[in-house]
Amino acid sequence: MKKIAVLDLGSNTFNLLIVEIQDKSPKIIHEAKTPVKIGEGSFSNNYLQELPIKRGYNTIEQHLKTAKLFGVSKIYGIATSAIRSATNGSVFIDNLNSKFNQSIKIISGEEEAELIYLGVKSSLNWEGNAVLLDIGGGSNEISIASKKENLFSKSYNLGVGRIKQLFNPSYPIDNNQIQSIKEYYKTALLDFKKELQKTKVDLLIGSAGTFDSLAQIHSFQKNGFAAAKSESYIITASEFNKIHKHLLTLNIDQLKRVDGLPPFRAEFMLLGTIFLETILELTSVEKIIQSSKSLKEGFIFKILNEDYNE
Numbered sequence: 107m108k109k110i111a112v113l114d115l116g117s118n119t120f121n122l123l124i125v126e127i128q129d130k131s132p133k134i135i136h137e138a139k140t141p142v143k144i145g146e147g148s149f150s151n152n153y154l155q156e157l158p159i160k161r162g163y164n165t166i167e168q169h170l171k172t173a174k175l176f177g178v179s180k181i182y183g184i185a186t187s188a189i190r191s192a193t194n195g196s197v198f199i200d201n202l203n204s205k206f207n208q209s210i211k212i213i214s215g216e217e218e219a220e221l222i223y224l225g226v227k228s229s230l231n232w233e234g235n236a237v238l239l240d241i242g243g244g245s246n247e248i249s250i251a252s253k254k255e256n257l258f259s260k261s262y263n264l265g266v267g268r269i270k271q272l273f274n275p276s277y278p279i280d281n282n283q284i285q286s287i288k289e290y291y292k293t294a295l296l297d298f299k300k301e302l303q304k305t306k307v308d309l310l311i312g313s314a315g316t317f318d319s320l321a322q323i324h325s326f327q328k329n330g331f332a333a334a335k336s337e338s339y340i341i342t343a344s345e346f347n348k349i350h351k352h353l354l355t356l357n358i359d360q361l362k363r364v365d366g367l368p369p370f371r372a373e374f375m376l377l378g379t380i381f382l383e384t385i386l387e388l389t390s391v392e393k394i395i396q397s398s399k400s401l402k403e404g405f406i407f408k409i410l411n412e413d414y415n416e
Contacts, residue, residue: 109126109127111182124136186212221408278356279376309391325366343386
């Protein structure tokens with residue numbers, strides 16, 4: 107039995123996942139998500155800024171200390187949109203690897219989308235074709251997939267941090283801003299819309315921060331308490347629309363006090379739900395499943411099942 111860890115350097119959060127491996131079967135024993143906002147101030151000029159870089163170093167140092175406490179024998183690291191799109195992203199990763207003796211890699215958008223599909227597939231069963239959607243800080247990954255095969259997969263530079271820097275919305279977001287953001291989304295998604303004309307989908311499976319927060323907000327509204335940790339959480343499109351329309355009426359201070367929404371996500375949440383609303387309008391899907399498994403879990407799945415090349 108051995109323990110391995112994955113560092114996931116996302117555009118908003120740097121995440122740590124530690125799993126125990128027995129007979130090629132992973133068991134999660136620790137998870138940590140730290141808001142770093144490595145993409146803060148970088149999306150307009152594609153250059154990582156000094157303060158986010160410092161936060162990144164501090165967080166990696168803490169995650170590595172945690173991994174050591176758990177007796178991890180191997181640490182893998184992957185970096186995504188904000189870092190891969192920055193002209194100094196590879197320098198940042200090289201410096202991290204040198205300072206901490208790691209082998210963190212920047213992965214492409216295509217690989218990111220594929221790993222998300224593998225992560226979702228490793229934990230959920232579904233019939234027919236579904237839209238798989240991961241809303242990140244720098245990019246959003248979309249797939250159209252059955253349990254057996256991935257039919258369409260693409261990474262779009264439409265993450266909530268990137269859109270926030272581009273549109274700088276006020277809160278509450280006014281209707282003109284909402285429409286401008288949605289038109290920007292739809293223009294970028296023309297190839298996805300074309301794919302939908304060829305493939306029928308009945309379900310949307312979502313992962314990452316927007317969907318995690320959406321599940322918790324819904325649980326608080328429905329039950330008065332946070333949802334228990336599980337592989338998935340189901341929300342109908344009409345339930346989502348009700349939550350979304352309420353969030354649109356709130357200012358930033360009110361958003362920070364919404365039960366189930368982590369305060370650090372308040373400034374990004376609506377940009378994620380506006381994107382989800384756009385996808386629902388394109389697909390007419392009535393059922394949303396929040397998946398607790400995504401990129402990190404897909405990476406582990408690939409390591410264990412396909413002998414991932416380091």
